[in-house]
Amino acid sequence: MHSYSDEPIPHPPIAVPLLRAQHLSKRFGGVHAVNRAAISVPQGSITGLIGPNGAGKTTLFQLLSCFLQPDEGEVWFDGHPIHTLQPHQVATRGLVRTFQVARALSRLSVLDNMLLAAQRQTGEQFWNVWLRSHQVAQEERQQRERAWELLERVGLAAKAQDYAGSLSGGQRKLLELARSLMVNPKLILLDEPAAGVNPTLINQICDHILTWNRQGITFLIIEHNMDVIMSLCDRVWVMAEGRNLADGTPAEIQQNDQVLAAYLGQ
Amino acid sequence: MEGFIVSLVIFTAIFTIFGLGLNLQWGFTGLINFGHVAFMTVGAYGTVLLSMAGVPLGLAMLAGAIAASLLGLGIGLATLRLREDYLAIVTIGLAEVIRLVAVNEEWLTRGTFGLQSFPLPLAMLNPNPIVRVAMVGTLAAVVGLAYWRLWGWMRHTARAIPRSDLVTHSLTALGYLLALGLLLLGIGAGARTLRQAAIWPNGVLGMVLLSALLGALWLGKGLSDRLSRRFRAWSTSLGLVMAALLAVLGVYAFGYAASAVYRYSNPSKSGLLWLSVLLTALIFWGLETLVRSPWGRVLKAIREDEAVAKALGKNVFIYKLQALMMGGFLAGIAGSLYAWQLTTVYPDNFRSLVTFNAWTIVVLGGAGSNVGTLLGATVFWAYDTITRFVLRDIVPLDDARLGAFRIMVIGLILIVLMMWRPQGILGNKDELTLGR
Numbered sequence A: 001m002h003s004y005s006d007e008p009i010p011h012p013p014i015a016v017p018l019l020r021a022q023h024l025s026k027r028f029g030g031v032h033a034v035n036r037a038a039i040s041v042p043q044g045s046i047t048g049l050i051g052p053n054g055a056g057k058t059t060l061f062q063l064l065s066c067f068l069q070p071d072e073g074e075v076w077f078d079g080h081p082i083h084t085l086q087p088h089q090v091a092t093r094g095l096v097r098t099f100q101v102a103r104a105l106s107r108l109s110v111l112d113n114m115l116l117a118a119q120r121q122t123g124e125q126f127w128n129v130w131l132r133s134h135q136v137a138q139e140e141r142q143q144r145e146r147a148w149e150l151l152e153r154v155g156l157a158a159k160a161q162d163y164a165g166s167l168s169g170g171q172r173k174l175l176e177l178a179r180s181l182m183v184n185p186k187l188i189l190l191d192e193p194a195a196g197v198n199p200t201l202i203n204q205i206c207d208h209i210l211t212w213n214r215q216g217i218t219f220l221i222i223e224h225n226m227d228v229i230m231s232l233c234d235r236v237w238v239m240a241e242g243r244n245l246a247d248g249t250p251a252e253i254q255q256n257d258q259v260l261a262a263y264l265g266q
Numbered sequence B: 001m002e003g004f005i006v007s008l009v010i011f012t013a014i015f016t017i018f019g020l021g022l023n024l025q026w027g028f029t030g031l032i033n034f035g036h037v038a039f040m041t042v043g044a045y046g047t048v049l050l051s052m053a054g055v056p057l058g059l060a061m062l063a064g065a066i067a068a069s070l071l072g073l074g075i076g077l078a079t080l081r082l083r084e085d086y087l088a089i090v091t092i093g094l095a096e097v098i099r100l101v102a103v104n105e106e107w108l109t110r111g112t113f114g115l116q117s118f119p120l121p122l123a124m125l126n127p128n129p130i131v132r133v134a135m136v137g138t139l140a141a142v143v144g145l146a147y148w149r150l151w152g153w154m155r156h157t158a159r160a161i162p163r164s165d166l167v168t169h170s171l172t173a174l175g176y177l178l179a180l181g182l183l184l185l186g187i188g189a190g191a192r193t194l195r196q197a198a199i200w201p202n203g204v205l206g207m208v209l210l211s212a213l214l215g216a217l218w219l220g221k222g223l224s225d226r227l228s229r230r231f232r233a234w235s236t237s238l239g240l241v242m243a244a245l246l247a248v249l250g251v252y253a254f255g256y257a258a259s260a261v262y263r264y265s266n267p268s269k270s271g272l273l274w275l276s277v278l279l280t281a282l283i284f285w286g287l288e289t290l291v292r293s294p295w296g297r298v299l300k301a302i303r304e305d306e307a308v309a310k311a312l313g314k315n316v317f318i319y320k321l322q323a324l325m326m327g328g329f330l331a332g333i334a335g336s337l338y339a340w341q342l343t344t345v346y347p348d349n350f351r352s353l354v355t356f357n358a359w360t361i362v363v364l365g366g367a368g369s370n371v372g373t374l375l376g377a378t379v380f381w382a383y384d385t386i387t388r389f390v391l392r393d394i395v396p397l398d399d400a401r402l403g404a405f406r407i408m409v410i411g412l413i414l415i416v417l418m419m420w421r422p423q424g425i426l427g428n429k430d431e432l433t434l435g436r
């Protein structure tokens, strides 16, 4: 159990975590969306990030995935500083994010959404389309197989040829999840994977996350649904008004007076 | 008639290439380029000036196209890091700047006097029969391939119509189209007679003509609505019959084109015809391969949602640059062909109207469809040539006003199209409502 009220900077953990950020700040005009926040995600864990609306969780995600440049602070991923990189470079290193409002590529088929996510495709280089057409076709076949497998896992195989724009909100969440898996990442940042999803589907999503975690993928999850957080997470970080409020095991967090106060509004 | 068809085919080919460039940028990548003609200008002037300096034509064309693509690179580097709309604004300005450079840098471009009597491709050639047959053969191969694909499409589409109804459906559609065509012809003939008789003042005649056309339009639409209630697959059969009619007209045009190439009586045009058709086919095939490749998939992803493409590790900036350069390159090639077709180059050939034409073609055909662009260019140039000669006898306007009137009608057609078929001729309607 760790509380920040009297101790602004957390001690670095002993084992080097997969993702570690310190002193992260981001201002939007007068709003201090993230204020010297820190987070650390151990390799192989499912880590939770909770906090009231407007606490700065999504902004923190954007800083971690380099979609925003921090005003100060640093982000280390897999032993390297990444806060100076471009978002796509972060993704190629194995850190994928999803979006709070699921974003499907509407006028692409569900299958194409999946195929897009594969990394290091030969055919993504202009000249290779011509010069290595054979290799491109072969890779395409392999990726297609993998995509079908993943789509079957999340129950979207029947929709593979449909436009992604025709999916329902919950199905889009599933597609986004499967799509980030297609990247073959080390770490996935999930922004409210259960928001707007019916309870049965939430259970399915949780099962998938657990399965993939067992296969070695690390997760950092923002979620307002406490059941999801409590059932999935090894460790939970709490933010309020851009700052770290607390971190600990789910059980510890549930007992924390400060956390309760922040959620209930003092 | 032969010269007429030949120039129609050449213009269609040039603007297909030109439109394909814009379609790659806008239809596939979502980049708004309101100054497409700038790239064409660079390609045209580049090719012509280099060839006048003695550079071989093929090389000059390539150099012009590369210069145009470098222009795309420059614009991309300058604006792509900013918000999207900057590209649109900068390209508008750019087209005008490039034209003004052509007007004012007289030492290079001879300004408004323009460039004349520059080398034309294959013009000095006097091919022996074997070469001629080979040229006609390549044309035939291209057309044959196109018809093969069209046939595949028609068979695929026809499956939507129940077998037993196929004949009644197509015959009704054919009858409907013929009746509409006859009605329009009748109106045209009537107006022409009235105009020659000169009983009515021009204003009255114009109003009568306009109301007759609107009436015909209303009648056609009403009949079509009624038929679509009777026949389940009405719009499909209409599309099929229209495709078949177009195919017949295509054979007709091919006949003229093939004879022009074989006889080689007008060397500058025959050679250019062959060259532009061949280039169009090559470019079309190349683009189709590209947009179906993983490379094209990234472009489409960027069009749909840039942030997703970034989150999945795609270097959006580089891909946008590539699309801009590729589109510029194609516009450059179109520029060379355009210069050769016009045989003279003036800055006035490259007004913003040309960009507008490219947009019309792409929107008409359906954004994001290469076949659509081809079809859009065909329809556009057929309209342009037909109205240029036919309307003169019918519409009571002098030549300058007639020109403006024809552009007005294009605008009107676009508006009507946006209301009835917002996805363009070949676009997919489902795509419009996705994710909204």
Ligand SMILES: Nc1ncnc2c1ncn2[C@@H]1O[C@H](COP(=O)(O)OP(=O)(O)OP(=O)(O)O)[C@@H](O)[C@H]1O
Residues within 6 Å of the ligand: A028, A031, A032, A033, A051, A052, A053, A054, A055, A056, A057, A058, A059, A060, A100
């Ligand atoms: N692009 C932006 N421009 C200006 N202000 C922003 C921007 N993005 C976020 N903010 C502000 O930053 C604060 C934190 O927003 P953020 O989206 O990170 O909250 P959150 O914790 O994800 O909330 P929720 O649980 O509702 O998703 C809010 O006050 C928000 O208004």
Ligand SMILES: [Mg+2]
Residues within 6 Å of the ligand: A057, A058, A059, A100
């Ligand atoms: Mg949020």
